[in-house]
Amino acid sequence: MSAALRDQIMQAMKDAMKSGDKLRLSTIRLMQSAIKDRDIASRTDGRNDGVPDADILELFTKMVKQRRESAEIYEKGGRADLVAQERGEIAVIEEFMPKQLGEAETKAAVEAVVAEVGATSVKDMGKVMGLLKTRYAGQLDFGKAGAVVKSLLG
Numbered sequence: 001m002s003a004a005l006r007d008q009i010m011q012a013m014k015d016a017m018k019s020g021d022k023l024r025l026s027t028i029r030l031m032q033s034a035i036k037d038r039d040i041a042s043r044t045d046g047r048n049d050g051v052p053d054a055d056i057l058e059l060f061t062k063m064v065k066q067r068r069e070s071a072e073i074y075e076k077g078g079r080a081d082l083v084a085q086e087r088g089e090i091a092v093i094e095e096f097m098p099k100q101l102g103e104a105e106t107k108a109a110v111e112a113v114v115a116e117v118g119a120t121s122v123k124d125m126g127k128v129m130g131l132l133k134t135r136y137a138g139q140l141d142f143g144k145a146g147a148v149v150k151s152l153l154g
Helices: 003-019 022-045 053-076 080-094 103-117 122-135 142-153
Strands: none
Touching: 003 022, 022 053, 022 080, 053 080, 053 122, 103 122, 103 142, 122 142
């Protein structure tokens, strides 16, 4: 992870402490904890300098997805307070992520990678998805991208 992004998160934490924004502060602490866990886990791979940005963005994407699922469950259960908390955490996490690609942009990105790889059948889906994950970490919903790849190759 680039030092600039780590610095940005650290500064956001300091600002949240100063302003007394408890939700923002707790969310940023969760993010830092998840990053630290990923850093520690990566040491077994011989990466002692921390994980790259792509891994961090993937981690943030998973955190957002978990919170969306939780918010949906809480909404069904009539827990508006917990829904608001989950959505607040999502907003904080997304501040540190690149802009998400829209449906048309996703389709264009998938088509470009399919053409570049020379994919012709669903058997080539792994190559396409691998390249998409490398290039568009944190910008794509890979569940939706997978569906687009299948529709193009299937």
